Amino acid sequence: MAKLIILGSSNAISSKESENTHMVLVGEERIVMVDCVNNPIHRLNQAGVDFLGLTDMVLTHFHPDHVSGVPLLLMDMWLRGRTEPINIYGLHHTLDRMETLMHLYSWENWPDFFPVAFHRLPESEKTLLFDSDDFKVTSSPVHHLIPAIGLRFDFKNSQKSLAYSCDTEPCEEVARLAEGVDVLIHEATGASQGHSSAQQAGQIASRAEVGKLYLIHYPTGEYANGNLIDEAHQHYQGEVVLATDFMTLDF
Numbered sequence: 001m002a003k004l005i006i007l008g009s010s011n012a013i014s015s016k017e018s019e020n021t022h023m024v025l026v027g028e029e030r031i032v033m034v035d036c037v038n039n040p041i042h043r044l045n046q047a048g049v050d051f052l053g054l055t056d057m058v059l060t061h062f063h064p065d066h067v068s069g070v071p072l073l074l075m076d077m078w079l080r081g082r083t084e085p086i087n088i089y090g091l092h093h094t095l096d097r098m099e100t101l102m103h104l105y106s107w108e109n110w111p112d113f114f115p116v117a118f119h120r121l122p123e124s125e126k127t128l129l130f131d132s133d134d135f136k137v138t139s140s141p142v143h144h145l146i147p148a149i150g151l152r153f154d155f156k157n158s159q160k161s162l163a164y165s166c167d168t169e170p171c172e173e174v175a176r177l178a179e180g181v182d183v184l185i186h187e188a189t190g191a192s193q194g195h196s197s198a199q200q201a202g203q204i205a206s207r208a209e210v211g212k213l214y215l216i217h218y219p220t221g222e223y224a225n226g227n228l229i230d231e232a233h234q235h236y237q238g239e240v241v242l243a244t245d246f247m248t249l250d251f
């Protein structure tokens, strides 16, 4: 059975209990990290996932609260003797910058560095990233401050499905990507340019007729405010859950 582990649930200003939003999907064949922040190996270890076992990484957009951990993760894998290649998926905007960042770290001079395959995705709806025995992964562009993608996972064994909005204003692309999924994980930073409130997340969940709504990327610690679950329920009648770090969802 595949599972999703929430490794972080906070917006850009993380707190002691809540790391920046990122997650890992563990299947039989593939282990997929979605965004990568801080030094991710500690959260992965705490979640019982060997960081050397990661096969794929999806980078939703090039903001530090989503990709700051990539250089250190790659370096730690290299230092631990990884030889297996890793796949990294993202838009041109994201991967061009990630490659530039790695060049600034002179990674071409790191001896015997394992192969990294960058897969540049078009900014078109329902783009296929890969199709494995565990799940099929697709992406759609969403409405953030910079080019960004939301994701959908369709699980083979259970026939269940999951969508993740990433950072976005409420948009039809997410509603279409998430249409009829069992679980929608939607951001709830608050109503502002490039972001959504919990109430707006509820509207999208309603429009997409999803089975269950998880709110993520919300203000935490001293910045936590309001009852986000009640706000989402103003427009969505299904179950609403506040995603928290290390929450695990089985598919």
Ligand SMILES: [Zn+2]
Binding pocket: 061, 063, 066, 144, 167
């Ligand atoms: Zn962002």
